[in-house]
Amino acid sequence: MASEVLNHVFKKPATVNYPFVKAVKPDKFRGKLLFHADKCIGCMLCMKDCPSNAITIKKVGEKKFECIIDLDKCVYCAQCVDTCPKKAIEATKEFELAQIDRSKLKIVYKNDNAEVKKDTQGQS
Amino acid sequence: MAKVTIPIGPQHPALKEPASFNITLDGEKILDMIVKVGYNHRGIEKACEQRTYIQDMYLIERICGICSHTHSTCFIQAVEEIAGVQMPKRGLYIRTLVAELERIHSHLLWLGVAGHEVGFDTLLMYSWRDREIVMDLLAMLTGNRVNYAINTIGGVRRDITPEQIKTTLAQVDVLEERTKYYIQVATEEITLIERLSKVGTLSHDDAIRLGAVGPTGRASGADIDVRRDDPYAAYADLSFKVCVDNHNDVLGRTIVRVSELMESYKMIRQLLKNIPEGPVVVKVPRKIPAGEALSRYEAPRGEDVHYVKANGTDKPERVRVRAPTLANVQAVAAMLKNGYLADIPIVVAAIDPCFSCTDRMMVSMKDVNASKENVIDWKTLRKYSIDWYRQNRGLDLSKIKISKRW
Amino acid sequence: MHYVYDLFCILVFPGLIFLSIFGVIAEFIDRKLYARMQNRMGPPWFQPVADFIKLLAKEELIPEEADARMFKVLPVFAVAAVVTAFLYIPLWNTTSLYSFNGDIIVVLYLLTLPTLTFFLAGWYSTSLYATIGAVRTLTQLFAYEVPLFMGILCPAILADSWSLEAIAKFYSEHPWYTLFNLLGFVVSIIAVQGKLERIPFDIPEAETEIVGGTFTEYSGKLLALFRMAIDIELIVCAALLAAVFLPFGLSMAPITIAGLDIEPAVSFLIFLVKILAIIFVMSLIRSIFARLRIDQMIDFCWKYLAPAALVQILISFILKGILIR
Numbered sequence: 080m081a082s083e084v085l086n087h088v089f090k091k092p093a094t095v096n097y098p099f100v101k102a103v104k105p106d107k108f109r110g111k112l113l114f115h116a117d118k119c120i121g122c123m124l125c126m127k128d129c130p131s132n133a134i135t136i137k138k139v140g141e142k143k144f145e146c147i148i149d150l151d152k153c154v155y156c157a158q159c160v161d162t163c164p165k166k167a168i169e170a171t172k173e174f175e176l177a178q179i180d181r182s183k184l185k186i187v188y189k190n191d192n193a194e195v196k197k198d199t200q201g202q203s
Numbered sequence: 204m205a206k207v208t209i210p211i212g213p214q215h216p217a218l219k220e221p222a223s224f225n226i227t228l229d230g231e232k233i234l235d236m237i238v239k240v241g242y243n244h245r246g247i248e249k250a251c252e253q254r255t256y257i258q259d260m261y262l263i264e265r266i267c268g269i270c271s272h273t274h275s276t277c278f279i280q281a282v283e284e285i286a287g288v289q290m291p292k293r294g295l296y297i298r299t300l301v302a303e304l305e306r307i308h309s310h311l312l313w314l315g316v317a318g319h320e321v322g323f324d325t326l327l328m329y330s331w332r333d334r335e336i337v338m339d340l341l342a343m344l345t346g347n348r349v350n351y352a353i354n355t356i357g358g359v360r361r362d363i364t365p366e367q368i369k370t371t372l373a374q375v376d377v378l379e380e381r382t383k384y385y386i387q388v389a390t391e392e393i394t395l396i397e398r399l400s401k402v403g404t405l406s407h408d409d410a411i412r413l414g415a416v417g418p419t420g421r422a423s424g425a426d427i428d429v430r431r432d433d434p435y436a437a438y439a440d441l442s443f444k445v446c447v448d449n450h451n452d453v454l455g456r457t458i459v460r461v462s463e464l465m466e467s468y469k470m471i472r473q474l475l476k477n478i479p480e481g482p483v484v485v486k487v488p489r490k491i492p493a494g495e496a497l498s499r500y501e502a503p504r505g506e507d508v509h510y511v512k513a514n515g516t517d518k519p520e521r522v523r524v525r526a527p528t529l530a531n532v533q534a535v536a537a538m539l540k541n542g543y544l545a546d547i548p549i550v551v552a553a554i555d556p557c558f559s560c561t562d563r564m565m566v567s568m569k570d571v572n573a574s575k576e577n578v579i580d581w582k583t584l585r586k587y588s589i590d591w592y593r594q595n596r597g598l599d600l601s602k603i604k605i606s607k608r609w
Numbered sequence: 610m611h612y613v614y615d616l617f618c619i620l621v622f623p624g625l626i627f628l629s630i631f632g633v634i635a636e637f638i639d640r641k642l643y644a645r646m647q648n649r650m651g652p653p654w655f656q657p658v659a660d661f662i663k664l665l666a667k668e669e670l671i672p673e674e675a676d677a678r679m680f681k682v683l684p685v686f687a688v689a690a691v692v693t694a695f696l697y698i699p700l701w702n703t704t705s706l707y708s709f710n711g712d713i714i715v716v717l718y719l720l721t722l723p724t725l726t727f728f729l730a731g732w733y734s735t736s737l738y739a740t741i742g743a744v745r746t747l748t749q750l751f752a753y754e755v756p757l758f759m760g761i762l763c764p765a766i767l768a769d770s771w772s773l774e775a776i777a778k779f780y781s782e783h784p785w786y787t788l789f790n791l792l793g794f795v796v797s798i799i800a801v802q803g804k805l806e807r808i809p810f811d812i813p814e815a816e817t818e819i820v821g822g823t824f825t826e827y828s829g830k831l832l833a834l835f836r837m838a839i840d841i842e843l844i845v846c847a848a849l850l851a852a853v854f855l856p857f858g859l860s861m862a863p864i865t866i867a868g869l870d871i872e873p874a875v876s877f878l879i880f881l882v883k884i885l886a887i888i889f890v891m892s893l894i895r896s897i898f899a900r901l902r903i904d905q906m907i908d909f910c911w912k913y914l915a916p917a918a919l920v921q922i923l924i925s926f927i928l929k930g931i932l933i934r
Contacts, residue, residue, distance in 0.1 A: 080392055080897045083384070084325065084646045093332045094649040105339070107361070109346040130254065130261040156261045156352045161360060170346075209737050216820060231903065322808055322900025328647035394809055394899040544741070545812070545902045 104172045109157045111173040114146040114188035118167035125159035125168060134159055134168075143190045150176055150184040206234065209544075213242050217320060217548035220558040222532075224547070231544045236536050240529075244562040251522040256282055256356060256491060259519065266524065267560045268349050269312060272305045273502040274509070274524065274560070275354045280435060281498040281511040282356055282519075286491050292437075294358035294483040299437040300371075300474050301345060301353050303467045307378065308337040309503035310460045310467075313555050314385060317457065320548040321398040326388065333381045336374050343367060358484030368475050375468050382464045389457050400454040403538040403550035407451070413534045416527050417505025418463065419554045422448045422455035429501040440477070441470050453553040489517045502527055504555045526560030618696075618706055625692050631881075632840030633657045635888055639843070642892040657840070661833050669829035674735045683726045683733070684827075684834035690722035691841045698848045702876035703777040703856075711771045716849060717758060720804065723842055724750050727806075727813070730835070731823030742822030745903055746806075746813040752910035753803030753810065759918035760797035764790050764853050766925040767932075773852060780856040787854060789928055793921040794854045796914055798887070801846050802894060803910070805839070809898040810906055844884060847891070851883035 095102075104110070112134075121144045125134055133152035139145050146168075157170045178184055207228050213221035221242035227235040247266060251259045264275040276298060283290065311334040318326030338348045344367060345351040353359050388395065405415065410423035420427060428445040430438045446462035448455040495512040505527025512521040531554040538550050592598045618624055636657040644651025671677050697712040699705040724746060731743025765771055767786060768779035780787055803810040814822035821827075824835060901909065 080325075080388060081893065084893065084896050087648045088642070088645050090648065092645065092648055092650045093335075096650060105343040105346075107346050108342065109352075127255070128257050130258040154261060154265075154350075155347070156350075157346070158257065158261065158352075161355070207737060207740075209741075318899070322811065323898070325647050325896045326899075328649055332648055392899075394901060397901065397905055398899050543902060543904070 104174065106172075107170075108172045108174070109155045109170045111150065111155075111171050111176060112148055112153065112157075112159070113169045113171050114148070115167045115169070116143070116145060116188060116190045118165045119144045119146070120165055120167075122164065124162050124164070128158050128162045130154060130156065130158070139190055145190050146188040148186045148188070150186060151181065211547060218551070218556075219316065220556065222556070222558050224535075224551070226544070226547065228544055233539050233542050233544065233547070236539055238532060238536060240532065240558055241562050243559045248522050248524065251519060253518065255489070255517045256519065257489075259522070260354060260356070261352060263522070263524075264350055264352060267526075267557050269309050269557060270305065270502045270504065270507070270560065271350045272301055272353070273500055273507050275352075276302065276436070277498050277500040277507050277509040278511065278522070279354045279356060280500070281496040281509050282491060282513070283487070284496040284498065285494040285511065285513045286356070286487055288357055288485060288487050291358060291482045291485060292479045293362075293481045295437045296474055296478045297359045297361075297363055297483060298354065299441075300363070300471060301341070301351055302436065303471050303474070304337055304341055304344075305351075306503045307464060307467050308334055308341070309555075310464050311337065313460060313503075313552075314457075317399075317453075317549060317552055318395075320552045321395065323395060326385075326395075329381075330385065333378060336378055340371055340374055343370065355484060357487040358482070360484070362483050363478070368478075372472065372475060375471055379465070379468045382461065382468070386461050386465075389454075389461055396454065398549065399452070399457060400450070401452055402546045403453045403542070403553055404451050405534055405538050409537050410534065413537060414530045415505075415534045415554075416530045417502070417555075418456050418459040419505065419531045419534065421446060422459045423451045424449050427506070429499050429506050433499055435498070435500065437474065441473050443470050453549055456553045490515060491517070491519075504528060504557060504560075505531060507560075524560075526557065528554065528557050528561045532556065532561065619692075623695065623700060623706070628692055628695060628841050628844065629837060632837060632844055633661070635844050635847075635884075636840045638885065639888055639892050639895075642889060643895055646892070646896040661837065664828075664833035664836070665830055667829045669831060670826070672734060672736060672826050675826065676733045679729065679733045681831060683730045684831045684838065687723045687726040687838035688834055688841065690719050690726070691838055691845050694719035695841070695845050695848065697773055698845070698852050699774050699777045700848075700877055700880055701873040702880075703774055703781055704873075705774050708772055708774040710775075713762070713765055713771055713773050713776070713853075716773070717761065720842070720845065720849075721750075721754070723838055724804065726838075727823045727835075730827065731813075731825075734823075734826040736826050738820045738825045739823055742813050742825070746823060748903055749803055749806075749810060749812060749906065752907045753800045753914070756796050756910060756914035756918045757800035757804060759915070759922055760793040760800060761849065761853055763793040763918075763921045763925045766922065767929055769929065769933075777852055777856050784857055786928075786932075787856065789924060790854055790921070792917060792924070794850070796918045796921065797850055797854070798890060798894070800910070800914060801850065802891065803906070805843055805846060805891075807891065808895045809901050811900055812903050812906060843888070843891075847884045847887040848880075850887055851880065855883050855887075 119136065121136060121138060121142070123136055126132075126136060131152045131154055133149045133154075135147045136144050137147065155170075160166075160168050160170050176184070209226050209228055211224040211226060212218050213223050223237075223239040223242070225237040225239075226233055247262060251262060254262060260275060260279065263278045264271045266274045311330050315327040315330040315334070318324065318330070341351060342348045344363060345353045345361065353361060389399075390396075405413075405419070405423050407424040410420050410425050415423065415425065416427065424447060426445065426447050429435075430443070431445055443466050446459050446466065448459050448462075450458065491513040493513055493515045495510070497508065497510045500507045500509075507527055508525040510521070510523040511519055514520040535551060535554060539547065542550065589599075589601050592600055621627065637652070637654055640656065641651040671680050694716045696706045697708060697716050699708075728743045728746045728750075731739040731746065734740075734743075764780070764787075765776055767789065768776040770776060770779070802808075806813055814824065824832060827835060
């Protein structure tokens, strides 16, 4: 044991100095969800299958839908990604999602595919 | 020194999860012990009845962080048996691969925790560094480091590419080298052996009588392993050895777990060499026909039993989980008889307790008003507990507000 | 005038302030080495200072049933005892600040005082965990005290004097005699782990068994002072071992650079290097052993350490007879 321990004094440490060194995630990591409004057909199957009721699909026009995701309720299981028949939801690799203000965790994906955070001033 | 009663838990640095051990001491010797569990009860079984089977999968997976695949697979196996589905072979192999990887990560975690409880922090840091290899493998295969969510009703959600197979085999080789080093430490490091041997002895007869399962039972000579006695998933195709030891103490449990690690590496190599081609999932209708099933699984801690009753809708009627720690925690009192205070952390850690898995039961209380009520609603329960604390402990908790989100 | 110089020595260098700073540096080196041996990064250089400042800012909670006066006074005693012990250790080759015949015994007794304050701190806390920790501290004292004393007094027997300065002088004149004290050195380094309450003998403060041991009820300024006492105790014990067992210094001939006699500064630096070497060995011991149980520790100390120390005493006596002739 002593020789192994002494060897380690001269090796590079196994821990990294996060957050100054970024953590690398593998492909197909289940991070924050991304919604493609042009592919959604409004079947609402993702809402039925979500274990924590984190995703809401709202109708904003004829065959146009927008999506509200609660990042604090989502468990990042990506069941909605599997269930969607048109592959309108995608899981990204983003995982640093912590916020101090709880209202910033409600993400609205509008139909023009620009992500807008829910704000109270009524501007889009 | 006179007799003292010292509380270990519910909050204590030695315990990773809350449980209460009330110990009566005479100096450093233990005279008596009272065990209480139930601090981690979250009402999961009731919550399962209000969600569909697909939603339940993710809920059941989060019963425990270390053995999440265990609970998920056990539940899915019961549901698939009621639905009468035949699983594709490739899906079964992938399920077994993730199960064995989970066993590796759980045993390495246990090795580190055992080292920490005896003050051997170096072992903790080394084994958890090697555990990172397994966690990265699982993240590559399933998309997440814990709560893998690889199961779905009728199969698995992701397929495995030949590149991933090659990476897995290479990393398993690295892990096998490191595990050989840990076997050497466990059998040759003198201070560790001093702390682990002759501690927490459980004789063979006691183990059978108290119903110890998993490595706790196997270290006392009980030859039980669900993978061999009642094969599920792909275990019928694998050849492996069941590690039984006769030391009857914590050192025996260490040796059993480390030997199981070596067996897991062999099993993973067999799986990846013989994995058949084909689909990984079959389509299962959302409504499961009426029926009931009991499924068993060899978790890293022992035998895990799930019972599911379906009634033709898309929500289960009753789900019941019996975790292995519930079977092992009865044996702790027998192990600690005539032991020392300094041994309590390591003996409790040696059964690999997971109290999050254990606290499942809904006990219906004897009602104070002697009316025949078996189910109490939330408001009555809250009033009952406030009254009890006011009468028996002199505390007034009625001013505590309940959050409006519920 | 002499009193101002004395006050300066006691309070600033090499007294309280120097020891505090060096204690902080020594704790950082110990923790960084421990971390690197475990293949992780370890704390940054300002970590012990940050810990100290954080503790000073916290609120002090004294239990209702505890004796408040003793509670507050004991940490100050611990710090005072270890700082006083440092004043007798030869720092500049063979010169120490104050020395008299018999000061090695005084240093050893001053080093026992912190252990007694730990016991009293735990006893006066009247909390369950603290009482168990306090009793363990005393039990451990009975086990390691005898081998430690015997080990440190063996070089004194060979040097035929009870004064640390005279011992250092003797060994710097005959440097090869230190090889005869090797067994005593090994016994002392192991026994001193018990005094400093480090692994494998950190039973009184076993975090996983009795929460905080003797210091369970301490918080705020008082805990900061206790931690400082433990840090300084580490340096003092390492310095004592270095002075008694490793006296390779330069000769007393003055070395001049630019007309200034810097021989005391150079030998002081060499002494610091010796202390750091002993701290390195202590960190190594901390990484490769598990924590022993109290009964196993007493067994080990009385079955192996004490006989080894006795053998060393025997060797010293025999050699003294041979060499003096």
